[in-house]
Amino acid sequence: xxxxxxxxxxxxxxxxxxxxDRGPVAGGTTGAGEGNLLVSDKEPGPELELALLxxxxxxxxxxxxxxxxxxxxEPKGGVVVASTxxxxxxxxxxxxGQRAAGVEAVSxxxxxxxxxxxxxxxxxxxxxxxxxxxQVMPTLAAAHLLRASRARLLTGWNVIDVPRGxxxxxxxxxxxxxxxxxxxxxxAAGTWGGELAALVGVHLPVLPRRGFVLVTEPLPRRVxxxxxxxxxxxxxxxxxxxxxxxxxxxxxxxGPVLIGASRxxxxxxxxxxxxxxxxxAAGATRLFPFLADVRAMRTYLGxxxxxPDHLPAIGPDPRVPGLVHACGHEGAGIGLGTGTGQxxxxxxxxxxxxxxxTPFRPDRFAPAEEDA
Amino acid sequence: xxxxxxxxxxxxxAFTVTLDGREIEALPGQTVAAALWxxxxxxxxxxxxxxxxxxxxxxxxxxxxxxxxxxDRPNQRACLVPLKPGDAIRTQEGTGHxx
Numbered sequence: 001x002x003x004x005x006x007x008x009x010x011x012x013x014x015x016x017x018x019x020x021d022r023g024p025v026a027g028g029t030t031g032a033g034e035g036n037l038l039v040s041d042k043e044p045g046p047e048l049e050l051a052l053l054x055x056x057x058x059x060x061x062x063x064x065x066x067x068x069x070x071x072x073x074e075p076k077g078g079v080v081v082a083s084t085x086x087x088x089x090x091x092x093x094x095x096x097g098q099r100a101a102g103v104e105a106v107s108x109x110x111x112x113x114x115x116x117x118x119x120x121x122x123x124x125x126x127x128x129x130x131x132x133x134x135q136v137m138p139t140l141a142a143a144h145l146l147r148a149s150r151a152r153l154l155t156g157w158n159v160i161d162v163p164r165g166x167x168x169x170x171x172x173x174x175x176x177x178x179x180x181x182x183x184x185x186x187x188a189a190g191t192w193g194g195e196l197a198a199l200v201g202v203h204l205p206v207l208p209r210r211g212f213v214l215v216t217e218p219l220p221r222r223v224x225x226x227x228x229x230x231x232x233x234x235x236x237x238x239x240x241x242x243x244x245x246x247x248x249x250x251x252x253x254x255g256p257v258l259i260g261a262s263r264x265x266x267x268x269x270x271x272x273x274x275x276x277x278x279x280x281a282a283g284a285t286r287l288f289p290f291l292a293d294v295r296a297m298r299t300y301l302g303x304x305x306x307x308p309d310h311l312p313a314i315g316p317d318p319r320v321p322g323l324v325h326a327c328g329h330e331g332a333g334i335g336l337g338t339g340t341g342q343x344x345x346x347x348x349x350x351x352x353x354x355x356x357x358t359p360f361r362p363d364r365f366a367p368a369e370e371d372a
Numbered sequence: 373x374x375x376x377x378x379x380x381x382x383x384x385x386a387f388t389v390t391l392d393g394r395e396i397e398a399l400p401g402q403t404v405a406a407a408l409w410x411x412x413x414x415x416x417x418x419x420x421x422x423x424x425x426x427x428x429x430x431x432x433x434x435x436x437x438x439x440x441x442x443x444d445r446p447n448q449r450a451c452l453v454p455l456k457p458g459d460a461i462r463t464q465e466g467t468g469h470x471x
Binding site for chain 1: 420439446447466469470
């Protein structure tokens, strides 16, 4: 997603863009997520600013003729539910900080929650509505952004080296199907961004954080918003490698309900995990009791590009002239994709990026800090 | 050609199930899809967007195209569910759930 957005905004800035992908479009983490565009789960700081910028850009893209419907843009809003009074107090404190940073956050009493979500459990302490949260169908979004960019697209081309000139600057990429010359290479390889950086000889600690999504049979619209439990925010921010799950439930335009979210760091292991999926089902059923009688059709999994401080790497790499990074967005790559693309395009066209890139600088990790 | 001759199958006695209230015959071990095909019925679901007809595509439980309501439970894969005497099969429109 980040690569597609970089291509779109760079091409619109007048640059000549070639997209190189070793797989198909959206064959990595983009196609394995839920397409969330969230501000609700972000605390005030650089990631939230990037999310707010990205939300505006997503809304602008969705308003372009044909695009919004093509990638199923739904500004449906998010609802965060607290199950206990203590949880609600923490959630309200979190929301107050977000409001001060420009996020719309509306406190909702338990009975009003049931008006927003009629099938929600009555057993809640209250919640917060985030009208800015939205959703896209991520695979379609990546494909349509690429198409709209009119960039040259080379799928099935695997980058095997990044040649550098005598001055140390990158000269393009070498792939298994030929060499492509370019004065600038944008590393938008997502969870594999660390491997690409290693080809250039620089350290970028992107690690896989596995997540499962459970897909139900198609249903009439019973879940209207993105609904999740307040403990989700703590899980996202955690540094633990062990399995964590917190229920995240949402309907889709096509009918199935998607149930997340699990997080665990166990490398690129694609094997099915019954404990993870069982915990997802149990958590979702606590939020929406009707799901107990609904069939799960399948599950899918993906690897979020996790960075030790939970911030992406965006911007020029001071260690290698011509190398620019746009990866490491963890579970928020769709939501942060458009802003990332815009910032990269501004950098590439010599403008001052509209957000300060210092918190995202790619050389902020000393090799010794690498989290194994 | 009768496929049971090809396979030299000697199934037990046939029994009756219903499709939308109408009686059809099924053999022990037959799936919903097999019984419907035997009865000459190839479509039993309409899609949720455009109402297009659907029946068996893959036949092995992967594609979820042959979904059908059996004994009031919607969205079952006709190609996988074995029939029992008296089962009530209903054609399915859309999600099979009440709006």
